Every structure is written in structure tokens, then in C-alpha cells.
Amino acid sequence: MSPLPEHVVKAWISGFGVGVPRGATAPAPEALEAAAQDLAPPLVVKAYGPGLLHKSDAGAVRLGLGSARAAAGAAAEMLDALTAAGIEPAGFLVEEQSAAGVEVIVGAVRDPAFGPVLLAGLGGVWTEVLRDTALRLCPVTESDARAMLEELRGRALLDGLRGRPAVDIEALVEVLLAVGGAGGVAETLGDRLTEFELNPVICGPDGAVAVDARLITSVPVDPTAIAPAPAPPAGPPAAGDFARLFAPRGIAVVGASTKKPNFGNMFLGFYQAAGFKGRLVAVHPTASEIDGVPCAPSLAEAGPDVDYALVAVPAARCPEVVREAAGIPFVQVMSGGFREMGRPELEDELLAAAREAGVRLLGPNCMGVYAPAGGQTFLGGIPGRPGGISVVSQSGGLAGEVVKVGERRGLAFAKVATVGNSADVTPADLLGHLAADDTTSAIGLYLEDPRDGRGLFEALRGVAKPVVALIGGRSGQGRAAAASHTGGMVGDARIWSALAAQAGITLVTGQDDLIGVLDAFDLHGARAAPGSPEILVIGPSGGASVLAADVFDGAGLDLAALPDPARDALRALGLGAGSSLANPLEVPVGPRADPGLVGRAVTAILAERRFADVIAHVNAQSFFTFGTSADPLLAYTRGVGALQAELPGTRITLVLRNAECAPPGVEDAVREIAREARIPVYRTMEAAAVAVAAVKNHASRSVHGTA
Structure with missing residues (x-):
């Protein structure tokens, strides 16, 4: 247009x-x-x-x-x-002509997945040169608008620089709300919005004036006659009843072979190895049993109490199979070959078949569900112990890695669902269920194309539990062509960052951090410790402490100075000779050191100043370079565990540096002792910093009532 x-x-x-x-x-x-x-x-x-x-x-x-x-x-x-x-x-x-001032761009553009997005930043020619902008999903609140301005690298220009007067921030906030707030430009236009831009808005000490304005709509409009778009439903989408998905009374597997083992046979084996206690039936047109599992000729004849059907047949056959599933609440299509392979029409047919049968569809192109307490699995071997961590993933392979690696480290899972292409059941649907699920204490997400970005945003804003998300490249969205500056500066990664800021979730950049943050949420999420940025870092090696200071500072955490009375108490413990009494605090930790010294030092410091988070680090290599037994390292770990028991309102994190230098089994033993004490363990300062910052952020939002 x-x-x-x-x-x-x-x-x-x-x-x-x-x-x-x-x-x-x-x-x-x-x-x-x-x-x-x-x-x-x-x-x-x-x-x-x-x-x-x-x-x-x-x-x-x-x-x-x-x-x-x-x-x-x-x-x-x-x-x-x-x-x-x-x-x-x-x-x-x-x-x-308006008087000179600071030029700001304020715009709104409709994202294909997330709907209207507000943008603010330095405007005029600086828009293209500096690209110093911040985003939020509409509608924004006043606090959102102020946070956007705080994010700008050029914020100092608004506050006055080198004798120039500060601009009228209140007037600029009002412009942001007029464009992106409730009842503003973006909300009024609704689906008619393609792109709206004020560039520049000239801001001075006495107000803000939009000296240029541009509006592009998806259909011809007469602004003088625009009626407000219908308001979207208030609050997050209603949660569906997914209880039987995670704890089915019976499971039917479609696609197992009597001649050549395939994915269907594999899943039958998984359920048998897991000791599934409900009805397990294989669907085959002629066989009476497969691999010891009784057969039914079709899903329509699978028998009573089948709550979940797993379909592993060629893509072209899947719609036909799903049509036979009437009466089965949930059908998961493992098969690929749909939208992700350039066949959207086949995926549409599959969804129509699910609607016709009255079933909820997981996938296609997904592995299934894992819930140890409910007997669900898509992994080989005996399921791990049930726990409080739940995960929604658009990748079955990555979900399997998170479960297996996580369980190897001691994590325990409640409910894991893979949703693949999310043709029907979306991540937003499952978030609504997990938000109200008593067995779930922390939620992890791996997303590529959420399919319902606006629903996901609303669902996340309704989740009080801690959430951590890993975002992969989105596919199949097809971003609308950007007609001007605003659209060109709204990109996928930046929208996710805006969503995270507004919904209070943690974004991570890799699988290891996804697992690590879930671990921290699981063990520390319920502690009554504040989200203030101060941390205490304590451990051996001045060099490691200096590097730790850099890492934690980069994560936005504050290594606050130790007060003089705390220094005096540390000297009374024999510390300070040959090293500074600073934060990070260097203390001897090794095969010949007192394993209880770290605990006494932390107690002495906390008596004088509160630190909500204590990061204790130890060099595993030194225990086996200067010693021959794991006993001193395990004794140190028990000492840290005892300290956590004495300080329930403090979050203690253990960093086991150079763990690969320990003999086989030692790292596992350290993790077991630490988990018993409800202390998360990380191999690097970087991983610990991500996790500590995530827990602090959630604690801060919970205290302020914004979780």
C-alpha cells in the first residue's frame, strides 16, 4: 500500500x-x-x-x-x-520549523508472528548511522516506555550533555504511549497496521514534536473514520486440559512393522523398557501382535482407555490415520515431510483431519512426550526420577539431549513435550497448562517458530514460575518487506529480547546454559532471597578471581566491597596475609587446606553485610596435582553443603573449575553431594554467571509483583 x-x-x-x-x-x-x-x-x-x-x-x-x-x-x-x-x-x-533538539524515532510495525511492535531510538540521520533503538511488544506500559529509553546507548543525549538542557522525558514517554500503549495508534489500527513512523520527533526541554509522520496500512483507510480495532481477549489464553497427554491410561503406536524394525518398533521398545503400566497397543492391519504387544487393525479399533496415539508412518498417510483417531484425546505425529519440507498443503490436510476427528494434534515432525511420573517417554532406557522441571521444545532431538544431559547432572523432570511444527498444539497452549501444573516448578523452552507469537507473549506474561528460553532460527514466517527505517530495524532476535524484558523470562544462547539455568531455578527458585545484584565470590587463585570479576560484571552482577568489620573478622580467621581482603575473596582451598574455612569466612562476612548469592569456586586440578585422593574435595563440598543448610535465605552456587582433571566419578560425586544440599554446580564461571543472573532477575520481578 x-x-x-x-x-x-x-x-x-x-x-x-x-x-x-x-x-x-x-x-x-x-x-x-x-x-x-x-x-x-x-x-x-x-x-x-x-x-x-x-x-x-x-x-x-x-x-x-x-x-x-x-x-x-x-x-x-x-x-x-x-x-x-x-x-x-x-x-x-x-x-x-520546530526548534532544534534531540531527534528521536518512534515507530510501530506489525510482526507476522508477534503482532504490533513498538520501536524507539535516536532519530533523523542517526537512525541509519547508529541504529540505537529499543523494542517492546504492544501494548506497552509506562514502565515499558521508560525502560526502552534507558536501554538506548545515547540516553545521555536525552538527559543533557555538555551543558545542553535535558529533554522533557515525560513528553517523550507520552508519545511512546500514544503510539504503542493501550488505545494508541497501533492498537487502534489492529490488523490494518503495516508500518507507522514518527521520524524525527524533536525533543526539547519544553516538549516533543513529531515533525515527520508516515503510515502504511494493509488496506486503504481514511484516518478520520478509523474505528478502534476489536480488543483482543484480556489476559493469557485459557489453558487446555493436557493431563492425559502426560499421564495416558493407554497408548497406541501406529507404524510398527512385523518385518523390518522401524521407528514404530523403537517406540514400542521404549515403552516396554520404561515399564509403562497402562494399555499398550500396536496398530497394524493384519498382525495380532508385534514385539509382544497386542495389535488392533486401526486407531478406530484401538479399544478403551487409549488417551495417546503415536503415529510413525509416511507423511502422505498421516491424515488418513488421524481421521481414525476419534475418541482419542491426543495424537502425536512423529513423521516429517510437511510444512518444514515445503508441503504446507499436506500439513493443512493433517490439521483438518485432526479437527474432523476431534483430537488435539502434537507435531507433526516431533518426537513425543516425556513424563516419568505418568509413564510417557520418547527415550530409551529407564526414565529418571520425577522432578519439577518441565520443557516445551520444537526440536525432539534437542529435548532428548536436555533430558539426558540434565539427568546425568542430577536434574529431574516433570513434563517434557516436543511440538515440532506446532500445527495444532502450540507452545502457548502448553505454557498455559504448565503455569497451573502443581508438579512444575520451572519451565524451559526451545523455540524456532512459535506459530502463535502473540499467544505465546500473553501466556508468558501469565506465568509466575521461572522460565528460561533458548531460541533457534525461525522458519516459515516470511517477514513482511520493510518499507522504511522502522521495519528494517525490527528483527527476530530483537523481538525475542523485547518479549523477555516484558515477560520477565531469561534468554540463553546455548543448550548448556538452558540446562544450567533450569538447574538453578530448580534448586534455588523457592529460596526467600532477594534479587539485588550484589554477589560474593570466594575461592582459590587470584587470577581466577580476577577473571571471575570480569565475568560476573559482564552479567550485570555487583561484587560489592566488604565492610571493614567483615575484614577484621576475616583477619581473625587468619586470612589476609599475602592476599587482599576484597571481593572476590581469595582463600586457600586444596588437598591440605581446612575444608571448613570457606564456610567460616562466608559466615563472618554475612554477619556484617547481606549477600543474597555466594559463588564458591574450587580448582579440581589442584586436588589431584598436589594430592592423590578425592576425599579433601568431597569434604570441601560437604562443607559448602553444610553452609547452605545454615543459610537457607542465601543462594550458594558451586563452580568446579577444571573438572576434567579429576579422576572418573569424582565430578559425579561432587554433584551428588551438592544436589543433596540443593546447590547447583557449574564447570565455568561463565555458566554460573548466566544462572545466577537468571535467578536474581526472577527473584527481583517476583518481589515487585511483575512475574
Whole structure:
């Protein structure tokens, strides 16, 4: 769609309380002088019409004109130049030129998955040069708007720099709310919005004025007659009843073979190895049993109490199979070959079959469900012990890795669901269930294409439990072409960061951090410790402590100084000779050191100053370079565990550096002792920093009532 004329957009947005310059229009240069008679110089002249989306680039803007006559002359020159370039303007806009100030861009664009997104940043030419912008999903709150401004690298320009006055921040916040807040421009336009931009908004000490405005809509609109779009449902989407998905009374597997073992046979074996206690049936048109499992000729004849059907047949056959599943609450299609392989029509047919049968569909292109307490599994071997960690993943392979690696480290899972292409059941659906699930204490997500981004956003805002998300490349969305600056600066990764800031979740960049943060949430999430940024780091090696300071500072954590009384108490313990009594605190930890010294030092410090988080690090290599037994390392770990028992309101984290230098089994023994004491263990300071920051962030939001 072509943009609406600038003066029309400005007249409309002024109704939202956005300040705009006084101005007038004329169809031709010769009429401009009369139109501008009541305007105070200096004046600005702009041409408008088709082909003038970026007026400055086309030479369709003239500034600093001293009179109405000068404005008319500038318009005549502009008309000649534009005509020579093959552009026929529809008319000319003349306005009073705003006083100089800090130029800001404020815009909104509709993301295909997440809906309207608000953008703010340094404007004018700086928009393209610095790209210093912040995003939030609409509708934004006042706190969202203020947080956006705080994120800008150029924030100092707004506060006044080198003697310049500070801008009117309140007026700028009002502009942000007028565009992206409840009842604002983006919400009023609803699905009609393609792109809206104020660039620049000139901000000064006495207010903010939008001197340029652009609106592009998906359908022709008359701003003077725009009625507000229908309001979306309030709050997060209603949670479905997924109880039988995670604890089915019976399971049917479609696709097992009597001749050549395949994925269907594999899943039958998984359920048998896991000791599934409900009805297990294989679906085969002629066989009476497969691998010791009784058969039914079709899903329609699978018998009573089958709550879950797993389909592992070629993609083309899947719709036919799903149509037979009437009466079975949940059907999971493992098979690939649908939208992800360029066959959206087959996926649409599969979804239609599920609707026809009245079943909820997981997938296609997913591995299934893992829930030790309910007998569900898509992994070989005996399931781990039930726990409080739940995961929703669009990758079955990655979900399997999170479960297996996590259980190897001592984590225990409640409910894990893989959703693949999410044709029917989406991550948002499952989040609604897990938010209310009594067995789930922490939630992990791996997402690529959420399919219902707006629903996901609403669901996340309704989850009080800690959530950590790993985001992969989204596929199948097809981003709308960006017509101007705003759309070009809204990208997938930045939208996820905005969502995380508004919903209070933690974003991580790798699988190891996903597991590590889940571990921290599981063990420390319920502790009554504040989310303040101060931390205490204690352990051996000055070099490691210096590096730790860099790492934790980079994570936004504060290694606050130790008060003088705490230093005196540490000296009384014999510390300080040959090392500084600073934070990070260097203490001897090794095969010949007192295993209880760290605990006494921490207790002495906490008696004088509260630290919600203590990171105790130890060098595993030193215990086996200068000693021969694991006993001193295990004794140290028990000492840290005893300290955690004495300090239930403090979160203690253990970093086992250089764990690969320990003999086989030692790291496992350390983890077992630490987990018994409910202390998470990490191999690196970097991993610990990510986890500690995540727990602090959740604790801070919970205290302030924003979780």
C-alpha cells in the first residue's frame, strides 16, 4: 500500500495527544504563499504524493525558509526538480520549523508472528548511522516506555550533555504511549497496521514534536473514520486440559512393522523398557501382535482407555490415520515431510483431519512426550526420577539431549513435550497448562517458530514460575518487506529480547546454559532471597578471581566491597596475609587446606553485610596435582553443603573449575553431594554467571509483583 499524505497522518495522530507543527497545504507552488500567511518563519516545505516515501532522498524537503514567499519559491524549484526526475507530487505541505533538539524515532510495525511492535531510538540521520533503538511488544506500559529509553546507548543525549538542557522525558514517554500503549495508534489500527513512523520527533526541554509522520496500512483507510480495532481477549489464553497427554491410561503406536524394525518398533521398545503400566497397543492391519504387544487393525479399533496415539508412518498417510483417531484425546505425529519440507498443503490436510476427528494434534515432525511420573517417554532406557522441571521444545532431538544431559547432572523432570511444527498444539497452549501444573516448578523452552507469537507473549506474561528460553532460527514466517527505517530495524532476535524484558523470562544462547539455568531455578527458585545484584565470590587463585570479576560484571552482577568489620573478622580467621581482603575473596582451598574455612569466612562476612548469592569456586586440578585422593574435595563440598543448610535465605552456587582433571566419578560425586544440599554446580564461571543472573532477575520481578 502507498503511504497516506503526511499532513493527513499528522492531523490524525494529534488526536492521540502527539504534538505536531502548525502547517497548511497547497496543491501547487503558486497557492503556497497564501496558505502560509499565518505561519511564523522559519518555515519548512515538503512535497507529498506517490513516489515520495523518503522525501529527503528525493529532494522533496526544504528547511529554514524566511517567509511565505520564500516557501512558495522553494516549492516551485522543488516541483521542477521532481518533474525532471519523473515524479509528480500531489501537493505541498508548509509548516513552522520546530526548534532544534534531540531527534528521536518512534515507530510501530506489525510482526507476522508477534503482532504490533513498538520501536524507539535516536532519530533523523542517526537512525541509519547508529541504529540505537529499543523494542517492546504492544501494548506497552509506562514502565515499558521508560525502560526502552534507558536501554538506548545515547540516553545521555536525552538527559543533557555538555551543558545542553535535558529533554522533557515525560513528553517523550507520552508519545511512546500514544503510539504503542493501550488505545494508541497501533492498537487502534489492529490488523490494518503495516508500518507507522514518527521520524524525527524533536525533543526539547519544553516538549516533543513529531515533525515527520508516515503510515502504511494493509488496506486503504481514511484516518478520520478509523474505528478502534476489536480488543483482543484480556489476559493469557485459557489453558487446555493436557493431563492425559502426560499421564495416558493407554497408548497406541501406529507404524510398527512385523518385518523390518522401524521407528514404530523403537517406540514400542521404549515403552516396554520404561515399564509403562497402562494399555499398550500396536496398530497394524493384519498382525495380532508385534514385539509382544497386542495389535488392533486401526486407531478406530484401538479399544478403551487409549488417551495417546503415536503415529510413525509416511507423511502422505498421516491424515488418513488421524481421521481414525476419534475418541482419542491426543495424537502425536512423529513423521516429517510437511510444512518444514515445503508441503504446507499436506500439513493443512493433517490439521483438518485432526479437527474432523476431534483430537488435539502434537507435531507433526516431533518426537513425543516425556513424563516419568505418568509413564510417557520418547527415550530409551529407564526414565529418571520425577522432578519439577518441565520443557516445551520444537526440536525432539534437542529435548532428548536436555533430558539426558540434565539427568546425568542430577536434574529431574516433570513434563517434557516436543511440538515440532506446532500445527495444532502450540507452545502457548502448553505454557498455559504448565503455569497451573502443581508438579512444575520451572519451565524451559526451545523455540524456532512459535506459530502463535502473540499467544505465546500473553501466556508468558501469565506465568509466575521461572522460565528460561533458548531460541533457534525461525522458519516459515516470511517477514513482511520493510518499507522504511522502522521495519528494517525490527528483527527476530530483537523481538525475542523485547518479549523477555516484558515477560520477565531469561534468554540463553546455548543448550548448556538452558540446562544450567533450569538447574538453578530448580534448586534455588523457592529460596526467600532477594534479587539485588550484589554477589560474593570466594575461592582459590587470584587470577581466577580476577577473571571471575570480569565475568560476573559482564552479567550485570555487583561484587560489592566488604565492610571493614567483615575484614577484621576475616583477619581473625587468619586470612589476609599475602592476599587482599576484597571481593572476590581469595582463600586457600586444596588437598591440605581446612575444608571448613570457606564456610567460616562466608559466615563472618554475612554477619556484617547481606549477600543474597555466594559463588564458591574450587580448582579440581589442584586436588589431584598436589594430592592423590578425592576425599579433601568431597569434604570441601560437604562443607559448602553444610553452609547452605545454615543459610537457607542465601543462594550458594558451586563452580568446579577444571573438572576434567579429576579422576572418573569424582565430578559425579561432587554433584551428588551438592544436589543433596540443593546447590547447583557449574564447570565455568561463565555458566554460573548466566544462572545466577537468571535467578536474581526472577527473584527481583517476583518481589515487585511483575512475574
